[in-house]
Amino acid sequence: MKNLASDYKILIVDDVPTNVILVQAILKKEGYTLLTCDNGAEALRIAQDEHPHLILLDIMMPEMDGYEVLQRLKSNPETNDITVIIMSALSDMQSIVKGYQLGAIEYVTKPFQREELLKRVAHRYELFSIERIKAELENTIESRDTLYSVIAYDLRSPLGSLKMMNNAILSMVDKDKVGGDVFDMLQMINKTSEEIFLLLDNLLKWTKNRLKKQHVYKQETDINTIISKSVDVYVPIMQQKGIKLTQEGLDKEIVGAIDIEMLKTIIRNLLSNAMKFSFEGGEVVVSSKVDGDFIVVSVKDSGKGIKAEDQSKLLQADSHFTTYGTNNEKGSGLGLLLSKDYIESHEGEIWFDSEEGKGSTFYFSLKIGD
Structure with missing residues (x-):
């Protein structure tokens, strides 16, 4: 530059x-x-x-x-x-x-006075330079984000097809006939494709958000039905890690206006994190309730929890904090930041309680009333 x-x-x-x-x-x-x-x-x-x-x-x-x-x-x-x-x-x-x-x-x-003139002109030149550097950086960042968006968009479709084929193969395969090792590898392929697909989906939506191309489209719907269907998708995935997925209160109708795709993205990211940080034999519980003009959703796990000294780093865009899961799964940190943006676009907030060794509960609220 x-x-x-x-x-x-x-x-x-x-x-x-x-x-x-x-x-x-x-x-x-x-x-x-x-x-x-x-x-x-x-x-x-x-x-x-x-x-x-x-x-x-x-x-x-x-x-x-x-x-x-x-x-x-x-x-x-x-x-x-x-x-x-x-x-x-x-x-x-x-x-x-x-x-x-x-x-x-x-x-x-x-x-x-030579020094006076030089100093005044130099000051104006410095301001000009700063503005130009700022503009070039903004252009560079926008170009980078556009590139990320294009890459994510181009990869998302074929990877989505691969993910569906993996799911289909896994549902048709008899573990006793193919052997335990082959079945375990098929499960690992299925889990990995799910994780990559979620990462690309987050990347695509994050860059659209950064480029101001992400819009909120609110629709009147039964919010608990949307949450429940999103949770159902993760039942077989969590079973592969030996984790029980439980729904509490999601059978009660809660009608409100929300962006359905944004809500699905939030739920997927919170469930993915809960699974990543849960131990085999653990449990993840998803529940919701109405609080005035807001719906409050919680995703609770009994996993490894977050260290006290690391909790302030979470949900901060500038720190980009992430840790390894119980099976050394590595996250990008994008999911939580994207979810935070979506939640705030619904005039809500996200927060959590966590204790190292005992697990975490993430909460978020979305405004559904006038």
Whole structure:
């Protein structure tokens, strides 16, 4: 990411040639690109055509003084963003105030003090550089996120087909006929494809969210039915790890307006984490209840829990915290962050209780009332 002073264009406007030569001599060694003119009309033309980043503008000029030039620059939408530093022998407060009122950003008095002029111009160049670096970083991040989205989208469809075929094969295979080792490998393939599919799905949705292309589409529905169906999908997957999956209170109708796909994504991610951090023979319990205008859902496991010193790192986008599961499963941390975004888009919140060695309970609320 280059940041050269030659990219910074400065227009020097003064009707006295010796002043122009002096300013050029002071700034030339710094490497800036310098433009010059000796009258207001020419200054306006160059500003329009060249769009310099900074104008060093003399006030006392014949025909069109610096104040009029400044006023015209700031009234023109194509030049009103150009930074202007006024140069003048005038030192009374009224003249300085007038320059600021018309849009000048700073004021340098004549005769020029070399260090003062250099410092003021360097400060403006630094601000320009910071803004340019910021813009380039934003473009880089957007390009990266777009690339992630394209990759995730292209891989999601074939992997989804592979996942369904794995599920079909596993349901048709007789463990006694193929042998325990082969059956275990088939189960591992099935579990791995589920995990990769969830990761790609999260990545696709996360990048869409970052690119502001993810919209909330609320529909009136029985929320508990959506949760229950999402839980049912995980029953056979958790059985492979010897984990019991229990539903509590999900048979009661709770009608409200929510984004159904977002809710499914939240449930899938919380169940995936609960399974990852549960031991064989453990239990995961999913329940819901109504609290005023909100539905509150909990996913409880009896797994390894979260260390006290690590709990504050969870749900923080800047820390991107993740740990290994009970079978050394590695997560990306994206699932919880994506779920948090979806929950907050429903005016809800996510929180948890956890104790190391005893398990965790994750809660989230979604607003379903007016």
